[in-house]
Amino acid sequence: MMNRKLEPYERLIVSIDVPTRQQVIEICQKIDNKIKKVKIGLELIYSQGLDILDTVRSFGYDIMLDAKLMDIPNTVSGACRAIAGLAPFAVTAHTLGGPKMIAEAKSTLADSAARAFQMPPLLLGVTILTSLDDDDLLNMGIKRSYMDMVEHLVKMSLASGIDGIVCSPREVANLRKKFGQDFYIVTPGIRLDRDEKGDQKRVSTPGQAILDGADFLVVGRSITAKDDVSSAINDIIEDMERVL
Numbered sequence: 001m002m003n004r005k006l007e008p009y010e011r012l013i014v015s016i017d018v019p020t021r022q023q024v025i026e027i028c029q030k031i032d033n034k035i036k037k038v039k040i041g042l043e044l045i046y047s048q049g050l051d052i053l054d055t056v057r058s059f060g061y062d063i064m065l066d067a068k069l070m071d072i073p074n075t076v077s078g079a080c081r082a083i084a085g086l087a088p089f090a091v092t093a094h095t096l097g098g099p100k101m102i103a104e105a106k107s108t109l110a111d112s113a114a115r116a117f118q119m120p121p122l123l124l125g126v127t128i129l130t131s132l133d134d135d136d137l138l139n140m141g142i143k144r145s146y147m148d149m150v151e152h153l154v155k156m157s158l159a160s161g162i163d164g165i166v167c168s169p170r171e172v173a174n175l176r177k178k179f180g181q182d183f184y185i186v187t188p189g190i191r192l193d194r195d196e197k198g199d200q201k202r203v204s205t206p207g208q209a210i211l212d213g214a215d216f217l218v219v220g221r222s223i224t225a226k227d228d229v230s231s232a233i234n235d236i237i238e239d240m241e242r243v244l
Contacts, residue, residue, distance in 0.1 A: 006215070008240040012206075012233065013064055013186070015039040015220030019047045021055060028059040030229035034237075037089065039218055041066040053086055062089040064186075064218075068126055070094035073104040080105045083121065084112035090122040090186075092166060095153040102160035122163040122184065127153045130168040130189040147171060151178060158183055169204030169214060176213035188218040192235060206239040 012035045016027050024044065031038070038061045044052055045067070053063055065088040069076045076097065083091050093105055106123050113120035127150045128137070134145050142149060150171050157165065164184030167175065172185055187209050206217055219236060226232040 008237045008244060009035050011210070011216050011240060012236060013037045013039050013216050013218045014223055015041065015218050016056070016224065017041055017043055017220050018224070019043055021048050021052060024052060024055060027224050027229070028056060028061065031233065032230060033060055034230060034233045037062045037064060039064040039066050042068065050086065053088070064088060064090040065121070066092050068092050068094055069105065070097040073101045076101050077104045077108045080108040081112050084109050085116065087118055088121050090124050092124045092126050095125040095127055095157045099156055099160040102157055102162050106161045124164045124166050124184070124186055125153070125157040125162045126166045128167070147174065150175070154179060164215070169209040169212065172209060172214050173212035184215045185213060186216040186218060187214045190217045190219045190236070191222055192239065206236045207243045210240050211243045
């Protein structure tokens with residue numbers, strides 16, 4: 001069941017993209033439970049193993065497991081069976097894996113969680129990475145614009161039962177207009193006006209992303225690289241509060 005009655009601190013997901021357990025502990029301490037959710041991605045998974053989820057969870061945070069699953073349906077289904085046992089609140093998969101992969105991932109997460117008497121993780125589909133633009137897609141042999149590709153992937157994924165979409169904030173308003181409200185939208189590429197863009201090309205402010213229809217905002221270096229992590233979190237929450 002979708003929950004749109006979220007407070008700003010519930011919408012902010014802090015991305016912990018560091019290579020060591022000690023850095024994870026330090027970031028979790030600095031966040032100081034000002035938010036409820038964090039994202040664990042590939043760098044941390046491969047450097048520290050899945051035990052790092054227990055470390056993060058010991059601080060009281062819910063985990064978005066950014067696994068970016070993409071393989072044949074049977075392989076992804078097996079991965080989802082294992083992931084369900086880790087009890088993240090969400091897990092990501094590449095929508096380019098296709099409709100059968102998405103449908104089987106969704107079904108396996110639901111079945112595995114039900115057997116464990118748990119809520120199933122949300123299955124979130126990654127569309128076009130925020131580091132890519134039209135020129136990049138053309139160089140990859142894709143003649144559609146990034147927006148056309150995102151729309152195509154979202155339509156296919158929703159028909160396959162996906163719970164939500166990961167996309168840049170620049171696509172959010174158009175996706176809400178085109179596909180409605182019955183799915184979650186998670187947006188990386190969130191920057192305050194004063195922040196550097198880094199390697200992401202399609203970015204927006206927290207408030208604008210929420211206005212456009214995003215449910216969750218993923219923020220990494222704009223928080224974790226700051227000397228005062230607490231103040232950085234407050235600044236992003238305040239930017240959301242202006243529009244909610």
